[in-house]
Amino acid sequence: MDWAATLRKESLRSSILRSDELARRYGIAEGAVGNALRRQERRGLVEHVSRRVYVNKLAHDFSPRELVGILRPNAYISLESALAEWGISTQSPAALTCVTTGFPRKFRSASVRIVYRHISKNLFWGFEEKRTRRGSYKIAEPEKALLDWVYLQRQEGLPVALDELSLKPIDKKKLQKYALRYPNSVQRTVRELP
Secondary structure: OOHHHHHHHHHHHOOEEEHHHHHHHHOOOHHHHHHHHHHHHHOOOEEEEEOOEEEEOOOOOOOHHHHHHHHOOOEEEOHHHHHHHOOOEOOOOOOEEEEEOOOOEEEEOOOOEEEEEEOOHHHOOOEEEEEOOOOEEEEEOHHHHHHHHHHHHHHOOOOOOHHHEOOOOOOHHHHHHHHOOOOHHHHHHHHOOO
16 A cells, blocks of 8 residues: 555544544554554654554644543533634743643644543533534633633642733623632632633
8 A cells, every 4th residue: 555645645634543433444453554554654654642643744734622522522622722713811831721521631643732631520511613625623712711711720729820911801790690600719710810
């Protein structure tokens, strides 16, 4: 099989490759697909991110956002990344920050840095879906991203430095309403906002 041609063909479909899906699609044993992808990685055509998950380097418009729901199905972009995207924070996070109902984890490769932090199922809401050229991802609404950030900062005993944030994009009524679903410590912080 000509893997360079196959990767070119697959790059039109998605920038993400899953060895199990490729094995089914082409009728090849998954172990053989994994070996082929490791060879293609040495050639610089793919990049290994996680078990069975690779980035197709021939898809030039790849965004790590496309991996958010693949690496953790119950996840959305939030915290520092969402705050920066909505213009609430001017700080650019070093990694794409997400929350998940699954286990927390960090994924790191040459072009991908994604951090998943755990959030309870009853706090898994308040996001919207956005499209990329070949896929989609979920991102927290501005108010939800702020609340997730305050909540996880408090959980870890870290300071909540609100003076570094621009709260202009925040809908204060929505923030107050959403805050009612969080613990009292988060609600108190929200009430202290200017």
